[in-house]
Amino acid sequence: MSRPDPILHVSGLTVTLGGSAILHGVSFDVAATGVTALLGRNGVGKTTTVRSVLGLNPAGGEIRFAGRDISALPTHRRARRGIGYVPEDRVVFSGLTVEENLRLAEPARGVPRYELVHDLFPVLRERARQRAGTLSGGEQQMLALGRALLGPARLLLVDEPTKGLSPKYTAMVAAALGRMAEQVPILLVEQNLAVVRRTARDAVVLDMGRVVHTGDARDLLADPSLTNRLLGVSAPSAQAAETAGINTAATEAPAIDTAAMPASGGA
Amino acid sequence: MSTLVLLTATGLGLAALYFLVASGLSLIFGLMDVLNFAHGAFVSVGGYAAWTIADHVAGTFGLGVALLVAVVSGAALAALTELVIIRPLYSRPLDQVLATVGLGLAIPALLQAVWGADPRIWTLPSWLGGTVSVFGAHVPTVRFVLIAAALVLLTGLRLLLTRTRAGLIVRAGVEDREMVSALGIDVRRAFTGVFALGGAAAGLAGMLDGLYQGSISPGDGTSLLIFAFVVVVLGRTGSLTGAAVASAAVGLTQQFANYLSPNLGDESVVILLAAVLLLRRRDLKGRPA
Amino acid sequence: MTRTDTVRSKSVRTLLRSRGAAVLLVLALLYAIPYSTLRVPAVFDGPLDSPGVLQLLAVCLVFAGLALSYDLLFGHTGLLSFGHGLFVTGGMYVTTILVDHAGYSLLISAAAGLGVGLAAAVLLGAVALRVDGIGFAMVTLAFGQAVSLLVVSGSPALTGGEQGQTLNAASVPAVLSGIRNTANLYWLALGYLALCAVVVWWLTASVPGRVMRAVKENEQRVAVLGLNPYLFKLLAFVVAGLLATGGGVVYLLLLGGATPTVAGSDFTLGLLVMVVLGGAGRRWGVVAGGVLYAYADQSLTRLSGSTSVAALPGLLRGPLQQPLFLLGASFVAVVFFLPGGLATLPDRLRTSTMRIRGRRTRRESAHG
Secondary structure, three states, X not given: OOOOOOOEEEEEEEEXXXXXXXXXXXXXXXXXXXXXXXXXXXXXXXXXXXXXXXXXXXXXXXXXXXXEEOOOOOHHHHHHOOEEEEOOOOOOOOOOEHHHHHHHOOOOOOOOOHHHHHHHOHHHHHOOOOEHHHOOHHHHHHHHHHHHHOOOOOEEEEEXXXXXXXXXXXXXXXXXXXXXXXXXXXXXXXXXXXXXXXXXXXXXXXXXXXXXXXXXXXXXXXXXXXXXXXHOOOOOOHHHHHHOOOOOOOOOOOOOOHHHOOOOOOO | OHHHHXXXXXXXXXXXXXXXXXXXXXXXXXXXXXXXXXXHHHHHHHHHHHHHHHHHOOHHHHHHHHHHHHHHHHHHHHHHHHXXXXXHHOOOHHHHHHHHHHHHHHHHHHHHHHHOOOOEEOOOOHHHHOEEEEOOEEEXXXXXXXXXXXXXXXXXXXXXXXXXXXXXXXXXXHHHHHHHHHOOOOHHHHHHHHHHHHHHHHHHHHHHHHHHHOEEOXXXXXXXXXXXXXXXXXXXXXXXHHHHHHHHHHHHHHHHHHHHOOOHHHHHHHHHHHHHHHHOOEOOOOOEO | OOHHHHHHHHHHHHHHHOHHHHHHHHHHHHHHHHHOOOEOXXXXXXXXXXXXXXXXXXXXXXXXXXHHHHHHHHHHOOXXXXXXXXXXXXXXXXXXXXXXXXXXXXXXXXXXXXXXXXXXXXXXXXXXXOOOHHHHHXXXXXXXXXXXXXXXXXXXXXXXXXXOXXXXXXXXXXXXXXXXXXXXHHHHHHHHHHHHHHHHHHHHHOHHHHHHHHHHHOHHHHHHOOOXXXXXXXXXXXXXXXXXXXXHHHHHHHHOEEOHHHHOHHHHHHHHHHXXXXXXXXXXXXXXXXXXXXXXXXXXXXXXXXXXXXXXXXXXXXXXXXXXXXXXXXXXXXXXXXXXXXXXXXXXXXXXXXXXXXXXXXXXXXXX
16 A cells, blocks of 8 residues: 655755755655655754745755656746745735735636635635735734645645744644645644644654654654654643644634743744 | 925926936836846937937927837837846846946947937927926926926836736735745746836936936936936835935935035935935835844 | 876976965066066057056056955955045045145145045945945945046036146156156056055955955855954955055056046946956956056057057947947956956866866777
């Protein structure tokens, strides 16, 4: 019983920026369903990896998306093939309204999935005419996520979506990610291990620009010594995740025990 | 009182000229991070093309055709520059600047080779060459034409930016062009479009500058360019309102200072620039410094 | 080739490549020129020790020094300034005005000129560096224009306006005046170039110099390390400005007067071409660029008046007779056809000869 072909296959990815080598031959696959978490300490090259998949950095190596080699394509062509991107630090166009931000993301071909987006993130319908720069951090993150879903995305690259968010919004984002993963596979870079535990099936761990571990995400998080060695932080127990409200739906979270939650964010 | 009116009208007229040149520069820099030193060449080419037409086709009709020619020649040269010079150097921003500097020198020199170094006189039809009486001052009609042209451009650009998809792409691209690419949009087409638009406005400025001065010389475009640069630095790059306000500030300051003492105007613009830079807390793109 | 041959040639090559030796050799050669009666037809109009040739060479050397000062700013620290000419202007004009109108001695006036240049560099640099690269370029352009205006139309009585102002000949020490002493002026220019070279080489090798290079590559990283990039950029700006002011004084002595051509933006663009042509950040290349450009600039009248150009069809002749066209076209040409400047030529030649040699050896081994 073999798994279907991976939606993304990265092989020997090498990136040198500003004179220093960031990635030394990164290789991994992203499954065609579910969430694959890209983990690692700060500065190991997670964001660089994600950016390279989209062609935002010059990179050596091979990148195959849905079976086709995209290594030579410019960024907008890769995006057109169906790769959605939610960058670190919630990049929205602050001078444009929410509506305009979404309109920009409408695909050239096909019907934009406004129903899905508004269903997942009702706040976007409420604040359609508001300038994106005036939204709260959590709302901006919703916009960034929703924008990536508007077109017929076949893979989403999501980089630290809960960084700097309040526990309430962290819970909402985690729940949204879970629901989004039902529609489209996601490569998720996250430092918040509670979110990873809740949403991810596979895990790829980077260290010093190389892949040092791949495997099941829950197995990894269930092994405290492994987690500590690879990520330098202790994994949350299921208990802590529960208390932190990660398991609840996107509504008001109960009283949060922030001490039980591992540090979320912190670039 | 009449002096005040005259100074204001002339200052605003200059402001209009600066805005015509600076708006394109500002958008180009905001979207593409390209410092286009060839922009003055677009101005001069538009000016000379218009002059040549007006020299052969008489009257107001001739002016109308000249206007069209000025705009089209500016746009065409700009688009060509973007495709042949700017695009191949996309990954080498410094070389891009150098190439535009080279063009900015070579093209006016070519114009000089063809039309000569001496100023060529613009003969204005009577309605344009006259004056309008405002509050007792006799303001040359050309000033109003300039101001009107600038207002039309401002409104037009505004509409373009806010009501069209292309404008949406440009506004987003000015903020973060990487993200625009990541949305599947080919920003390079926006680049050529913005360049062409800037070139069109520049060509128009070239012709209007000739009308304003009554003559055209090869170096006119480059002189305007320097003031346009000051406007771009003062206003926020990529912001039309910023460019408009800064143009007014520069034009009026220059005129009033010149009245106090000849040539003080140009110096005062530089002082204004220095003062604003010393006091400002945001960088060129309006982000916190 | 036997092993001993390879070893011997390697050590000779290392010796020759030793920078100190090369510099001394070049300096010695340059110093000796006024003693030589060598003729170089087509390049020079007379023997090397004739006043005309020495004057031309002296100008080339001053410009090479100016190019070095500009390279410190642009090639090394990454600051694209369009107003560098204003320092040369300052050096020229302040000295001339003080000598001609205030009656001070040449030495005092020159010192004052340097002082003004220093003050200007600190003040203008402090303001201009408040904006990043592109804004900085535009601001320096504006400053340069302002000085140009001051000189040309500001106060013609003082500055001589468009005509420039001759330096009161009586103030110039005897050893430097008169055609007979052109060699002394030549050596003065050589001394200036040597001074610039020493300052630039020493500064770029020092710790602040290395920070400047780091600022060019990645300013954020410098800031993260706790250093203030602004101060280092200002240091580069001030040193470059001071050197250029000195160049202005020397140039003044060479010409015997102040000229407004150094105030125009074209002059600064000429400096930029010298650096780009030679190879930004590559000092030897920059010196070569300076010499070549100055030579071409000085000889332009000969070129445009020459029979070969006059024989060209009108369409070609027109632009070629416009010095600015040649300047602008050379910018574009260097960017597209010789990026990295002349300094990259040795590497390019080496790679192409290696490729040819490689092909030959492969062919030989295939047939062998």
